[in-house]
Amino acid sequence: MSQRILKVGIGNAGLEVGTLWFEAVGGREHSSFQYSAVWLEHPRRFAIAPMLPLTTERRFFKAQGEQGSPLPAPVADTTPDSWGRGIIRKDTRFNKKGPTEPLTEFDFLTAVDDFSRVGALRFRETEEGSPFLATGEGGRHCIPPLLHLDQLGKAIASAESDDPDMVALRRLRQMGTTLGGARPKCSVIDNDGSLAIAKFTSRLDMYAVERAEVLALRLARLCGIDTPEARIESSDGLPVAIIKRFDRSAQGRIPFVSAQTMLGAPSATGATYADICDALRQYTASPRIEMRKLFRRVGFNILVSNVDDHLKNHGFLYASDGKWRLSPAFDVNPAPERFRELKTAIADPTRPEASIELLVDHAFYFEMSADEAVEIVRAMADVIAAKWQELAREIGMSRAERDDYRPAFEHAEADYALRKSSFRAE
Ligand SMILES: Nc1ncnc2c1ncn2[C@@H]1O[C@H](COP(=O)(O)OP(=O)(O)OP(=O)(O)O)[C@@H](O)[C@H]1O
Ligand SMILES: [Mg+2]
Known part of the structure; x- marks a missing residue:
């Protein structure tokens, strides 16, 4: 494969941020990125990730480890995960259109729908006036309205x-199904005209996962x-979770990076919340x-009992003046049967237990006193228990489904947090 070059744009206007080069040679893929002079001189310029400081230098990237991406991390954040990749692969195989397999990271990056691409980065061919990738005919987007949920x-x-x-x-390939993550999902235009994610029930689901996520x-x-x-909402009789996109506002696209990118971590697991605290100290206002x-x-x-708290399930939105803030929480899934071990350990990677006691013991990493920490977990445990x-009934969970999920909400850690309350009250 010869070298591919894309212009990287940002925001609704697609202002040019830089150039991305991509090369795949004998199965090995690498890329490089360089900011444009326009961006480096722009009054509201900022580094699209800490690993890409605002300099004229061209930086080179290759995959770190088996799961790593050969793309610069903030660019990789906009590529699909297993669900979206599966759709792109199947479409390529069955419809025999587009590039032939094996698909490269470049193919996945450019297959993502531009209108619903996560964050504010956009990509187009270098030719003047070329449309952002990927768009439908005439540059129009293909995101369906909520009305089409059944189809x-x-x-x-x-x-x-x-x-x-x-x-x-x-x-599906054209309709913003290519957001990250493993679950079946699709972008939709909600009734009020805003962009949302629709998460569908998978044929592999054993539990009422969509209702549980909304809960x-x-x-x-x-x-x-x-x-x-x-x-x-209901799609063909099955529950679908409709979740508003937090990286869009009335003003348009808001830059987003995963916590993995913010930390410059080689993979989504293996880091700690203490590491995320370090990033918060450095990069937030x-x-x-x-x-x-x-x-x-x-x-x-x-x-x-959400134990899928890997670094791609935490994110940052760009705030202003080169500073970021935590994005709203997402992908919070109560897991009644899962082993109670966090994907992101609290402070020590060898101690990933999902333990309230361990968390409170490490309150100082979050620059909090133990008293304040106890107060916060106690109050949350109270709300959850009450x-x-x-809420589960309101969201439409049957008695059997509530029973399925009980162990996710009522367990030793919750008891411990509630007991802390009576201990303090004595
Ligand atoms: N409300 C939202 N607004 C904007 N972007 C979002 C939102 N929710 C999720 N995302 C982005 O979409 C990606 C996939 O969503 P999510 O993590 O919820 O899916 P998932 O398939 O359940 O993931 P996983 O594979 O971790 O189980 C996230 O990593 C994040 O980048
Ligand atoms: Mg996720």
């Missing part, structure tokens, strides 16, 4: 089957955690506030 559900079920419908695959996001909000609005936000999320994750069943 989308059917298309996703077909895409998951061994004998997928080719038209459905092609449509967790609603509980998180009651616990003082910033979350996107979320609700359940109000580290003490951000560290408290993070502490709350870790405590909440433990209390609702509200989870009522």
